[in-house]
Amino acid sequence: MNLVEERTEMLVQAIKESEEYQRYVKVKKEVEQNEMLCQKINEFREKNFRLHITLEGEELYNAMDNFEKEYSDFRKDPLVNQFLAAELAKIRMIQQIEKKLVDAIDLDLTYKPSSGEEE
Numbered sequence: 001m002n003l004v005e006e007r008t009e010m011l012v013q014a015i016k017e018s019e020e021y022q023r024y025v026k027v028k029k030e031v032e033q034n035e036m037l038c039q040k041i042n043e044f045r046e047k048n049f050r051l052h053i054t055l056e057g058e059e060l061y062n063a064m065d066n067f068e069k070e071y072s073d074f075r076k077d078p079l080v081n082q083f084l085a086a087e088l089a090k091i092r093m094i095q096q097i098e099k100k101l102v103d104a105i106d107l108d109l110t111y112k113p114s115s116g117e118e119e
Contacts, residue, residue, distance in 0.1 A: 011097070015093070015094070015097075018093065020086070020089040020090050020092075020093045021090055021093070023086045023089070024086040024087055024089070024090040026086075027079070027082045027083045027086045028083065028086070028087075030079060030082075030083075031079060031080075031083050034079075037077075037079065037080070040074060040080075041080060041083060041084075044071055044074065044080075044084075047067065048067065051063050051064060051067060
């Protein structure tokens with residue numbers, strides 16, 4: 001195993017041992033004990049995702065306002081809120097790691113032919 005693979009494994013282990021990930025796993029297990037709640041959370045997450053990838057600007061703002069109203073009672077469930085907060089904390093942690101990698105490593109994805117090559 002090369003150094004990058006070794007350190008990647010160490011990073012994965014550190015993530016799994018983190019407070020954010022441990023909290024997520026704990027709350028997820030609680031949610032999974034209630035199949036109906038699990039389905040409702042998945043429906044909520046899917047609708048939220050679809051809104052964010054299909055709409056933008058004022059249309060997104062209005063749709064999110066309606067979405068929040070539609071799910072306001074659902075969000076009052078403490079377990080639902082705990083799960084969504086734990087999931088968000090886990091995702092933000094991973095996003096921060098990803099951002100540090102992208103910022104630190106030259107990932108120039110544009111192709112620039114060297115002189116003499118056809119464009």
